[in-house]
Every structure is written in structure tokens, then in C-alpha cells.
Amino acid sequence: MIASPPRIGGLDVEAWGDPEDPVVLLVGAPERLSADWKRSVRALVEAGRHVLLTRGGEDEFALRQALVEMSSRPAILCAAEALPVVAPALAVTGPALASCLIVVGEASADALAALNGLPVLIVARDAEDETIDAAQVGFLEEQAPREALHYQAGSDPRTLRDALGCFATGVTVVTTTDEEGRPVGLTANSFSSVSLDPPLILFCLARSSSNLERFRQAEHFAINVLHIGQQPMSGAFARSNAERFEGVVWEAWETGAPILSGSLASFECATHQVVEAGDHLVFIGRVTRARFEPRRDPLLYFRGRYRRLHFA
Ligand SMILES: Cc1cc2nc3c(=O)[nH]c(=O)nc-3n(C[C@H](O)[C@H](O)[C@H](O)COP(=O)(O)O)c2cc1C
Structure with a gap:
């Protein structure tokens, strides 16, 4: 035909x-x-x-x-x-x-x-x-499967992960400081805005994170939204045992949580609430200060891969 x-x-x-x-x-x-x-x-x-x-x-x-x-x-x-x-x-x-x-x-x-x-x-x-x-x-x-794929309660978590991967996100590096004031941080795409009044945002941290206690203890954190040129940084902050801050230029504002220079946007937050949710903890932060860059393109993450904006 x-x-x-x-x-x-x-x-x-x-x-x-x-x-x-x-x-x-x-x-x-x-x-x-x-x-x-x-x-x-x-x-x-x-x-x-x-x-x-x-x-x-x-x-x-x-x-x-x-x-x-x-x-x-x-x-x-x-x-x-x-x-x-x-x-x-x-x-x-x-x-x-x-x-x-x-x-x-x-x-x-x-x-x-x-x-x-x-x-x-x-x-x-x-x-x-x-x-x-x-x-x-x-x-x-x-x-390029022909049929839509299905997840049902009890199916393998990989299928659910693939389903969730259909939601395109930006990429952030979430940072805080440990008890001795040293910088800590990891790559996270679970960032979301929550409320404008009061100004609240959230990210989800895996219970398995080696930094869980540090984020729980600290009363502050920062979210750094990455631009397209910061993909190597995203990789570095997702690797275990890496010297994540080596060669990274950052500054501290009021709380000391690292603000990564040149990020698309940075939000400094006071920890507002920590909610236990399955194998993750949801950190809700009250934004105390933010800075953003009006021109650069974001680094995107979709179906398990980094992407960039594509304008038709
Ligand atoms: C694109 C991307 C997004 C990620 N998002 C999250 C996230 O939202 N929450 C999380 O706990 N881990 C997330 N991870 C995994 C952590 O970055 C990774 O497991 C890291 O090694 C954890 O380090 P830690 O154990 O030192 O905290 C993400 C990784 C990548 C590459």
C-alpha cells in the first residue's frame, strides 16, 4: 500500500x-x-x-x-x-x-x-x-518498540524507572556542608518547585546516599541548575569516591552551601522539612536567595541520557 x-x-x-x-x-x-x-x-x-x-x-x-x-x-x-x-x-x-x-x-x-x-x-x-x-x-x-510498554505494581522496578524516564528534566548539583564546613554535593534531577508563597522547592535524596546524614544534619542546602556546558560536572558529581569539588570554582553565600560558579541558576535554601518517602527522603527547602543566568541553555536529562534543547 x-x-x-x-x-x-x-x-x-x-x-x-x-x-x-x-x-x-x-x-x-x-x-x-x-x-x-x-x-x-x-x-x-x-x-x-x-x-x-x-x-x-x-x-x-x-x-x-x-x-x-x-x-x-x-x-x-x-x-x-x-x-x-x-x-x-x-x-x-x-x-x-x-x-x-x-x-x-x-x-x-x-x-x-x-x-x-x-x-x-x-x-x-x-x-x-x-x-x-x-x-x-x-x-x-x-x-524502537512498536507497542507501548506497561508497568504494574509488582513489575520489575526497571520498567517503572523507564516509564519515569519519559519525563524530561533539567539537571542540578545539590550541595551542602559537612560538620567541619567542607563542601559536599551530588547530581540530582529530582528537583522541583513547590510553592511561591512561601518560596519552597524540593529534591529527593536516596537513602543509600553516602551524604544522607550530612544533608539531614545541615540546616541548609543549595540547588545549582546546570547549563549545557556543565555536563562533565554532572558526571563528576554522580561518580562515587570522586574528588567532586576538585577544580570546581564555587562561592559561599550566607549558609556556606557551595554555589557553583556559572550555573544556570542557584538557589540557597534553609531546610524547611524532610519527608520520609520509601527509599528516598524528600528535602523541602525555603529559598532565601537565588541567582540566575538569562542566556545559557539548560542541560537536560531524558530516558537516561543527557540532552540539549532542540528548537525546530
Ligand atoms: C542525571 C542524574 C540524576 C540523578 N538524580 C538523583 C536524585 O535526584 N537523587 C539521588 O539521590 N541521586 C540522584 N542521582 C544519583 C547520584 O548523583 C549518585 O548516586 C551519586 O553517586 C550519589 O552520591 P553520594 O552517595 O555521595 O550522595 C542522579 C544521577 C544522575 C546522573
Whole structure:
């Protein structure tokens, strides 16, 4: 079944299969479809995929624009010859634009290096047709599942974690001081605003945190909202046994809780309430002072990965 030919971001596209199914974008198809491409399209449609086929004219900018305009992140399938167009289109922000990439043929590691963790499957051209199809479909089921996933009480916590990971957040480093005034801190994305009057915010701290008692004892803490350039800092403050403050420029305001220089925003708080909640403690703080930077972009966290704002 061929639907009416859509155009996406200036690319001519032919569509196959049910538009309700998850999309696989085939890039770099020849003008006259070879038997291999036809078989690939058929196998994907039979496996419940909506296949879009770009028909020439794609360069890295047109392809990137098409990906930006799509309502969901497609899986991309291309021949290795199309990698010089596909790889730059997916550079750095790859995981934000596509769910995964399947390359048929010889793909150089260099070409794939800039894809920033985008899952990639490389299929050898000389493999049996059935082997290629099975590998593609298995990979797609894993990286771009067709069915919505479900969690029910009693299911494994990993599924709940994945469900919760659908809520995109910013990233913060929460800090305080220990009994000797030394700085302590950890990466946390459980930050939320609570109330404007009085000015309250919260973050949740795992009971397993080595800093639990320090946060409980201190009567203050600070939340530092990270900008896109502070991703290494987020990594450092989430690693155990790391000298987290080594090389970090920070200042103290009234309470001494470290205010990390250059953060997108910093909130100094007096601890207002600590609520026990399962395997975490909820720290509610009353904001006594805040500073924020009006221009920089935030560091984002979504589905277990760092992301950046992407304006269409
Ligand atoms: C993006 C991100 C967000 C996190 N959010 C939280 C959080 O909200 N609460 C928490 O207790 N740990 C969170 N963690 C995990 C801690 O940063 C990590 O476990 C850290 O090693 C704890 O250090 P500690 O035991 O010294 O407190 C997060 C980690 C990352 C990478």
C-alpha cells in the first residue's frame, strides 16, 4: 500500500505501510529500487513499520531538517554509501533526532564516532537475506518498540524507572556542608518547585546516599541548575569516591552551601522539612536567595541520557 507521497523538510518521500506504525526512514534509495531495497521495504512493512523512503536530493542539512520536522524519532536505515550524508546529519544530537541507525555494508568507525551514543546496527551485505531481516527487526523491536510498554505494581522496578524516564528534566548539583564546613554535593534531577508563597522547592535524596546524614544534619542546602556546558560536572558529581569539588570554582553565600560558579541558576535554601518517602527522603527547602543566568541553555536529562534543547 502506498500512501500519497509526503514531503518532509524539503525531501521527497514515498510512504509504505500503516502511518500509525513506528517510522523507519530509508535514506539514499536509488531512483529505480533494486531488489534488495524492495525486499527490505517489504520485510519492514510486514514487521509492522511505516517505511518512508527518501528519493534523492538529500544532503545533511535537508535530512537534518526533515528529522527535526518529524513528529517522532524514526529509526534510520541507510546503505554505507549514504553515511557521508547521514552521519553529519545525526552528529552530536543524533539520539534526539533518531531512535537508532541501521547501516547496510561496511561502515567506518570514524563516521559513527560523532553520533553521541545513538544505537547503531551494522549489517554485512553478504549475509543471507533472512539473517539481515531478522537482525533488523530484532534491533528495531529493542530500540524502537512498536507497542507501548506497561508497568504494574509488582513489575520489575526497571520498567517503572523507564516509564519515569519519559519525563524530561533539567539537571542540578545539590550541595551542602559537612560538620567541619567542607563542601559536599551530588547530581540530582529530582528537583522541583513547590510553592511561591512561601518560596519552597524540593529534591529527593536516596537513602543509600553516602551524604544522607550530612544533608539531614545541615540546616541548609543549595540547588545549582546546570547549563549545557556543565555536563562533565554532572558526571563528576554522580561518580562515587570522586574528588567532586576538585577544580570546581564555587562561592559561599550566607549558609556556606557551595554555589557553583556559572550555573544556570542557584538557589540557597534553609531546610524547611524532610519527608520520609520509601527509599528516598524528600528535602523541602525555603529559598532565601537565588541567582540566575538569562542566556545559557539548560542541560537536560531524558530516558537516561543527557540532552540539549532542540528548537525546530
Ligand atoms: C542525571 C542524574 C540524576 C540523578 N538524580 C538523583 C536524585 O535526584 N537523587 C539521588 O539521590 N541521586 C540522584 N542521582 C544519583 C547520584 O548523583 C549518585 O548516586 C551519586 O553517586 C550519589 O552520591 P553520594 O552517595 O555521595 O550522595 C542522579 C544521577 C544522575 C546522573
